Amino acid sequence: MTDTAPAQPAENVGRGTALALVSIPIGMLIFGLAGAVGYFLFVVPIVIPAIAHWLYGRGAGAPLSRRGWVPFIIVSLVAVFLGVVTGLLVSAFTATGSNLERFLAVIGTTMRYQLTNQGIWVLAAIAIGVAGIVAAIRGARQPQGGAQPAETAPVVAPDAAVNPVPQAHVPAQSSTQQPPAQGVVLNGEPLDDSKR
Numbered sequence: 001m002t003d004t005a006p007a008q009p010a011e012n013v014g015r016g017t018a019l020a021l022v023s024i025p026i027g028m029l030i031f032g033l034a035g036a037v038g039y040f041l042f043v044v045p046i047v048i049p050a051i052a053h054w055l056y057g058r059g060a061g062a063p064l065s066r067r068g069w070v071p072f073i074i075v076s077l078v079a080v081f082l083g084v085v086t087g088l089l090v091s092a093f094t095a096t097g098s099n100l101e102r103f104l105a106v107i108g109t110t111m112r113y114q115l116t117n118q119g120i121w122v123l124a125a126i127a128i129g130v131a132g133i134v135a136a137i138r139g140a141r142q143p144q145g146g147a148q149p150a151e152t153a154p155v156v157a158p159d160a161a162v163n164p165v166p167q168a169h170v171p172a173q174s175s176t177q178q179p180p181a182q183g184v185v186l187n188g189e190p191l192d193d194s195k196r
Contacts, residue, residue, distance in 0.1 A: 009062045010061070010062065011060045011061065011062035011063075011064075011065055011067060011068060012059070012060050012061055012062075013060060013067055013068045013071060015060055016055075016056040016057070016058075016059040016060025016061075016064075016068055016071075016072075017056065017059070017068070017071040017072070017075060018059060019055045019056065019058055019059025019060075020052045020053075020055045020056040020059065020072060020075045021075055022055055023048055023049075023051045023052035023055055023075065023076070023079045024075070024078060024079040024082060024083075026048070026079075027044065027048040027051075027079040027080065027082065027083035027086075028079075028082055028083050028086040030044050030047075030048075030083065031044055031083035031084060031086045031087035031090075032086045032087060032089075032090045033090075034087055035086065035087035035088065035089070035090035035091035035094070036090050036091075036094055038091065038094070042128055044083065044125075045080050045083070045125045045126070045128040045129035045132060046128050046129070046131060046132035046135070047132070048076065048079045048080055048083060048129065048132065049076040049079075049080070049129065049132035049133045049135070049136045050132060050135075050136055052072065052075055052076045052079060052136070053072065053076075053136035053139070056068060056072055056075075064136070064137070069137060072133075072136070072137070073133055073137075076129070076132070076133045076136070077129070077130075077133070080125070080126060080129030080130075080132075081126065081129075084122055084125050084126065088114045088115070088118070088122070089111075091114060091118075092107070092110040092111060092113075092114050095110065095114075096110060
């Protein structure tokens with residue numbers, strides 16, 4: 001009886017990457033909405049790689065493996081970076097009173113001002129995005145669906161007809177048998193019955 005694990009579907013890296021690209025406009029939209037409200041949400045950069053990871057798995061038809069790490073990392077980094085830039089642009093646009101002509105006239109000074117005042121938050125958002133990418137890759141290495149790895153799979157008892165149970169080891173009789181001991185022995189010397 002042979003136990004075989006179900007075959008994993010082949011990973012289609014191209015389709016997975018193409019679907020993960022959808023995370024870029026999603027990240028830009030979320031960061032843009034946060035910038036319009038005036039908040040810099042730190043949950044967004046960690047959610048974008050999770051969304052890209054989920055989309056990659058759906059497109060590839062298999063979980064993320066080492067073959068898909070490079071495209072996944074590139075897509076996730078681009079999504080986080082463009083999301084941060086979009087958030088800054090929308091925040092700068094709302095700071096100019098939502099006047100497009102005025103915004104375009106002062107975009108250089110406005111962006112410089114935004115980066116000067118929010119530079120630490122931009123770096124923090126990118127660092128959190130990198131942490132999200134690492135978390136997604138580490139999560140991809142874990143077994144899916146609670147399945148046990150092959151090394152710790154439960155052992156199935158062998159069929160008794162195929163593998164009989166071995167008998168206990170019985171030492172063979174020696175041709176030179178020793179005579180049975182006489183009486184009681186104390187410190188290697190036989191003890192006389194009269195001294196007991």
